[in-house]
Amino acid sequence: MTVPTGETDVFELAAEHEQVVFANDPATGLRAIVAVHSTALGPGLGGTRFHPYASTADALRDVLDLSRGMSYKAALAGLDLGGGKAVIIGDPRADKSEALLRAYGRFVQSLGGRYRTACDVGTYSEDMDHVARECDYVTGRTVAHGGAGDSSVLTAFGVFRGMQAAAERVWGEPTLAGRTVGIAGVGKVGKHLVDLLRTDGAAVVVTDVYAPAVAAVLAAHPSGVRAVESTDALVREDIDVYAPCALGGALDDETVTTLKAKIVCGAANNQLPHEGSADRVADAGILYAPDYCVNAGGLIQVADELEGFSFERAQQRADKIFDTIRQVFAVAEAEGVTPAVAADRMAERRMRDVGRLRGIWLGA
Known part of the structure; x- marks a missing residue:
């Protein structure tokens, strides 16, 4: 190589x-x-x-x-x-x-x-x-x-709980009932997220580059779910929440300018493509739930396997993503920063504090 x-x-x-x-x-x-x-x-x-x-x-x-x-x-x-x-x-x-x-x-x-x-x-x-x-x-x-199996199950659950926390922040109630959620990517995680959102009473619009994935979701949900042909079409829809669940870089400048949603909360990693993206999202009046907060359910699930896997225990831990996102929003408001910066600061503080306890030097 x-x-x-x-x-x-x-x-x-x-x-x-x-x-x-x-x-x-x-x-x-x-x-x-x-x-x-x-x-x-x-x-x-x-x-x-x-x-x-x-x-x-x-x-x-x-x-x-x-x-x-x-x-x-x-x-x-x-x-x-x-x-x-x-x-x-x-x-x-x-x-x-x-x-x-x-x-x-x-x-x-x-x-x-x-x-x-x-x-x-x-x-x-x-x-x-x-x-x-x-x-x-x-x-x-x-x-x-002896493993935890498909980690996408709790990844989707964590995204769903993060989305509920964001909904509480924007609309006052931790529910997606009566809202429309657009999901870009209905593969391993996205298909489970559709199930959870439908159970909560949300309407869902989906898209995926892999047509069989879309067909499977539509077959599983004959009502309350519809599909559009592309992510570009999805972000132009009248949706309340945008959930990027494919690859990273989802919140480029064009998407942020076009997006009608009030919340972005999805499973994709690294949704902010460059420095300044978080500010662009905030300036557009969109509440961003940091991706590495809300999509931690899968990590929690496979990490629990190291202790001898218990789905119930792992789900209880993933449920705490709701409180973590609440805390991120509270820190962002208190410190006058975007949720992305608040989440970074919270993570860095823990790595620094625990690292010092373990004798690992992590700077100031």
Whole structure:
């Protein structure tokens, strides 16, 4: 694998990170990157994303952004875990194999537990079972192998509870009943979010680049759910809440200018694409529920597996996302900052305080 050089200098891009490791296994076609952002709170835990990146540089930027988000996510969720993430470069539908996953498992094993892996976009619990044949540091396995199973269940639950907290802030009641929610991406997480919103009395508008995913949701909900052809069309709809549940960068300037929703709350990571995005969202009169707060349910679910998984216990912990989002909004108001800045400050304070207790220097 060619390590990016020049304008994509690894040390410059990863200045906040403790470790970035590249793996290449020509026999299986494995090309992977693991980024460990912080172990101030404990070993880095984060999923493995299997995606056909256009370039190694794109994959590197994504894994750095995602691993940083995992540190903040674990901190706000109150977990004794740090932030890590992995990406495998390739098309999961065409390139994934047991041999590749086992090679990836050997790679993760070589890191000695500094990074613990789980599922993400393009990987599933069954894949983690293959990885675990070569690796001790795997969560999110199938229930049959003692794991937590599909972490998207509690990811969706956490987003839903965060959305209810945002609704309370905007409309005075913690419910989406009578509101219209637009969901971009109805794959693993989005489809569960539709179920929860319909149970709460919301109307739902959906879109996804994968037509069978949309068809499955419409078949499961013959009323109260309709589809539009694209995300561009979705953001132009008369929706009350926008839920990005696909890949990152959802809140670009054009989207913010067009969006009619009063709340943004979704499962996608890294929804704010650049410095100033949070201010643009706030200036547009939109309440943003920081993504790494509301989508922490999946992390909570796979982290609970480390204790011997109990769905009830994990769900109780994920339910606290409601209170965390409330606190984020309160801190934002008290300190005169956006919710995104408030969430960052809350996470950084915990990493700094716990890091010092553990003897890890994290600066001022």
